[in-house]
Amino acid sequence: MEKKWWHSSVVYQVYPRSFYDSNNDGVGDLKGIIEKLPYLQNLGVDILWLSPVYSSPMDDNGYDISDYYSIAPEFGTLGDMDELIGEAGRVGIKIMMDVVVNHTSDEHPWFIESSKDRENPKRDWYIWKNPGADGGVPNNWISFFSGTTWEFDERTEQYYLHLFSKKQPDLNWENSALREEIYKMINWWLDKGVMGLRLDVINGLSKPHDYRNGDPDLPLPGAELYMNGPRIHSYLKEMNEKVFSLHDVVTVGETNFVAPSLAIKYTSQDRNELDMVFQFEHMSVDAGPEGKWDPVPLDFIRLKNILSKWQNKLYGKGWNSLYWNNHDQPRAISRFGNDKKYRVESAKMLATVIHLMQGTPFIYQGEEIGMTNCSFDSPEEYRDIETVNYYKKAVQEKGFSEKTVLEKIGKVSRDNARTPMQWDSSTNGGFSSGIPWIKINPSYESVNVEKAIEDKDSIFYYYRKLIKLRKSNKYGDLIVYGKYKLLMENHRSLFVYTRWDEGQKLLVICNFGEQREEFFPEGEIEMTHTNVLLSNYSRGEIAADKIVLRPYESLVLECLHH
Ligand code: TEU
Ligand code: CA
Numbered sequence: 001m002e003k004k005w006w007h008s009s010v011v012y013q014v015y016p017r018s019f020y021d022s023n024n025d026g027v028g029d030l031k032g033i034i035e036k037l038p039y040l041q042n043l044g045v046d047i048l049w050l051s052p053v054y055s056s057p058m059d060d061n062g063y064d065i066s067d068y069y070s071i072a073p074e075f076g077t078l079g080d081m082d083e084l085i086g087e088a089g090r091v092g093i094k095i096m097m098d099v100v101v102n103h104t105s106d107e108h109p110w111f112i113e114s115s116k117d118r119e120n121p122k123r124d125w126y127i128w129k130n131p132g133a134d135g136g137v138p139n140n141w142i143s144f145f146s147g148t149t150w151e152f153d154e155r156t157e158q159y160y161l162h163l164f165s166k167k168q169p170d171l172n173w174e175n176s177a178l179r180e181e182i183y184k185m186i187n188w189w190l191d192k193g194v195m196g197l198r199l200d201v202i203n204g205l206s207k208p209h210d211y212r213n214g215d216p217d218l219p220l221p222g223a224e225l226y227m228n229g230p231r232i233h234s235y236l237k238e239m240n241e242k243v244f245s246l247h248d249v250v251t252v253g254e255t256n257f258v259a260p261s262l263a264i265k266y267t268s269q270d271r272n273e274l275d276m277v278f279q280f281e282h283m284s285v286d287a288g289p290e291g292k293w294d295p296v297p298l299d300f301i302r303l304k305n306i307l308s309k310w311q312n313k314l315y316g317k318g319w320n321s322l323y324w325n326n327h328d329q330p331r332a333i334s335r336f337g338n339d340k341k342y343r344v345e346s347a348k349m350l351a352t353v354i355h356l357m358q359g360t361p362f363i364y365q366g367e368e369i370g371m372t373n374c375s376f377d378s379p380e381e382y383r384d385i386e387t388v389n390y391y392k393k394a395v396q397e398k399g400f401s402e403k404t405v406l407e408k409i410g411k412v413s414r415d416n417a418r419t420p421m422q423w424d425s426s427t428n429g430g431f432s433s434g435i436p437w438i439k440i441n442p443s444y445e446s447v448n449v450e451k452a453i454e455d456k457d458s459i460f461y462y463y464r465k466l467i468k469l470r471k472s473n474k475y476g477d478l479i480v481y482g483k484y485k486l487l488m489e490n491h492r493s494l495f496v497y498t499r500w501d502e503g504q505k506l507l508v509i510c511n512f513g514e515q516r517e518e519f520f521p522e523g524e525i526e527m528t529h530t531n532v533l534l535s536n537y538s539r540g541e542i543a544a545d546k547i548v549l550r551p552y553e554s555l556v557l558e559c560l561h562h
Contacts, residue, residue, distance in 0.1 A: 006250040008480045010467050011362045012045040015327045016053050018420040021432035030076035041091040044467040047196050049096040057107050059167040064105035068185045085193040096196025101182050102204050103168040118156050125178045126169050127161035140213045141222030146389040173205045183242040190247040202253040206231040219291035227257040236273040253277045260313035267318035276319040281306045304495045308486040320359030325367045330416040334373035345552035348462045348536035349510050352554040355466040356508045368463040369452045373416040374441040383438045387413040424450035478504045505559040514551040529560035
């Protein structure tokens with residue numbers, strides 16, 4: 001496998017709406033990101049992924065684009081974007097844009113024209129179908145945002161497809177004129193100096209030609225047909241040939257519903273499709289039979305076997321992204337760690353687990369200061385369309401009590417990740433002196449950047465050490481390209497793995513629980529010759545015969561005799 005510059009990169013994801021509000025209108029903006037570049041440079045990240053900032057009616061907070069060539073006024077201007085690309089470049093940070101091309105906003109001029117009549121040249125740029133045999137929706141597909149994926153248009157008496165909200169009509173990728181228009185747009189952004197692309201729902205572009213019914217017993221009937229659909233690889237190869245191959249750019253596809261074998265097809269270098277993908281298997285490990293809204297307790301052994309499977313199956317064949325958090329997931333400390341007594345220890349432990357693995361780590365804003373889920377007290381406090389739609393459906397259609405539904409959504413709502421970044425202990429956590437668009441997490445008085453920078457044992461400095469380790473001359477190649485092996489796979493709370501190559505070996509031991517655990521070195525680890533590279537507790541000498549791991553303790557040991 002050919003070595004690439006981004007193999008050793010670390011990506012930081014910003015949700016611009018909630019990062020920093022430079023003009024105090026309550027909404028984060030591009031100038032706010034520019035002002036915080038020194039903070040990101042201090043952390044040591046290489047790539048900055050921005051969730052969408054293009055013009056949008058904000059039905060899905062920017063994932064519903066009405067003009068790919070302009071910036072939403074609340075975020076700023078194209079000039080601000082050029083300034084951000086330039087200023088970030090000056091401090092060694094590359095910009096990764098979020099490319100949302102499975103759908104546009106229904107306010108995009110293309111859709112306004114397409115929906116005028118059945119004959120116009122843009123009709124076929126979207127997916128219009130006649131009513132089904134019973135006069136109703138064309139099939140039984142269910143939207144990620146609850147309800148049918150079909151919206152009836154009175155004027156032309158046809159339905160249009162929307163996998164997400166009804167204000168996010170799906171583009172018809174069968175239409176080559178549409179595809180050419182998309183490629184032109186992405187090249188325009190790359191010509192402006194963007195060097196990374198995060199491709200939204202990218203494995204959903206190719207729908208089955210017959211639009212047949214999905215399996216009604218699945219949580220999302222239809223997804224099994226349009227995810228990884230019939231022509232997805234030909235579209236990605238064409239996009240690679242007409243866009244990616246013309247630039248020095250790193251691409252990451254957001255690909256829910258992929259297993260390692262398919263991820264290898266998307267990411268192996270000889271396929272000329274994508275560089276890496278976000279897989280979701282570890283993100284659904286706590287989803288119940290009804291899907292994400294029906295969370296079940298974490299099955300830890302399953303979690304560590306999933307992550308290890310991805311390490312082993314993609315080794316030498318593809319490339320992993322490594323993440324616990326993003327703008328669609330509840331905060332990992334609350335989900336997989338301990339956001340009360342052991343918030344700091346479990347934050348550092350979770351980071352250790354993935355940052356010592358092979359792949360490109362992604363840090364989501366606030367993760368590096370240990371932000372946790374936010375307790376939303378009423379339905380009105382939620383902003384996320386996915387959550388609001390689910391709430392309405394659960395209370396009105398399923399008859400759940402408001403209290404039950406608030407508890408369920410409180411654990412999994414995407415808004416847990418979208419409360420504003422906490423910069424200091426002043427009003428609104430220093431995010432804005434306006435009225436913030438969404439609730440500030442009450443934790444801001446103790447969990448904030450100002451405190452993190454002052455505290456040498458903070459989670460922030462621990463992340464900085466992890467990033468430095470990945471880039472260090474001594475351990476970088478081992479962490480980026482070394483082999484991986486899970487040890488003690490059936491231990492109910494220790495996540496133990498080694499990374500090694502011909503010359504070096506690291507041992508990573510993470511206690512995923514709040515009980516003390518004893519680690520007895522198996523044959524291959526001689527504890528008498530180890531050196532503690534990183535620990536989230538102050539740790540004395542390593543005993544030769546066993547190590548006692550404290551609650552949520554993580555250790556990275558260098559095995560000297562290897
Ligand atoms: O998410 C698509 C996706 O994979 C969904 O499963 C999403 O993660 C869902 O919220 C999980 O329940 C992408 C974006 O990341 C998301 O913010 C957008 O809402 C969505 O596409 C539509 O653009
Ligand atoms: Ca603002």
